[in-house]
Amino acid sequence: MKTLAIIPAGGVGRRMGGGVPKQYLPLAGIPVLARTLRPFQDSPDIDEIYLAVPEGDIPEVRQRIVEPYGLSKVGLILAGGRERQDSVRNALDQLRVEQEIIVVHDAVRPFVTAALIEQSVAAARKYGAVSLGVPVKDTVKEVNPAGWVEKTLDRQRLWLTQTPQAFHRSILLAAYEKAARDGISATDDAGLVEAMGTAVRMIPGAEANIKLTTAEDMVLGEVILGRRT
16 A cells, blocks of 8 residues: 655745745745655655646756755656646546555645654544644634624634645545536645545644745744754
C-alpha cells in the first residue's frame, strides 16, 4: 500500500499582495513551497509527491525548488487548474494502482511536521477519511447579510480545519467523481467527501500549522521559525 502526497500549488496569492505567488515567497531565505515539501520528502510515511503548479511555472519550479532542495520524492510536477479543486483533480487523474492512501496538503502551510503527517496517514488507514484541525477558541456568531447577529454557535463543536487531509483512494476518487457529476465545489477535500455522505474523522492538528494567506501571516511565520530554531 503506497502513500501519495498531493500538493496543490496553483494559486496566485491575491490576498498576499505583490506580484509573486505566495508559494514562491521566501521565508527566512527559503521558498515557502520548498519548506512545505521538505517534511513530506523526509517522512517515511510518504512514498511519492505530486506537485500541481501553474503550467507555465513547471520548468522553473523544477529548476529552482525541486532540484536545488533535493526533493527527490516529487515524482510528478503537473499543471494545476483554475481552482484548488481542479488542481487536485488533475493530480488524481495521474494515480497509479498501487497508490492507496492519498494525502492532500496546502502548498502554503509550511509548518506541517513529520508527526502530523504520520498521524494523518495512520488515521486514514483506520477511518478512511480524516482531516486535521484545532478547536475554536473564540466565540463564533452567525451573522445575516445585513450585519445582524442571528445566533451564537456552540464553539465546543467547532474546529478550524487544517491539512494534511488523508483518504483511502476509493473514497477520494468517488467524492471527486460525484463533484464533477453534480457540480459540487468545496474549499477542501474533506468537504467533497462530506457532500457524498461519507463521514470524515477529525484529528488534532497543531496551532503552529498555519496557512500563509496574508502579509501578516508571513510575519507570524518568521516568529514560528524563530521558535523552532
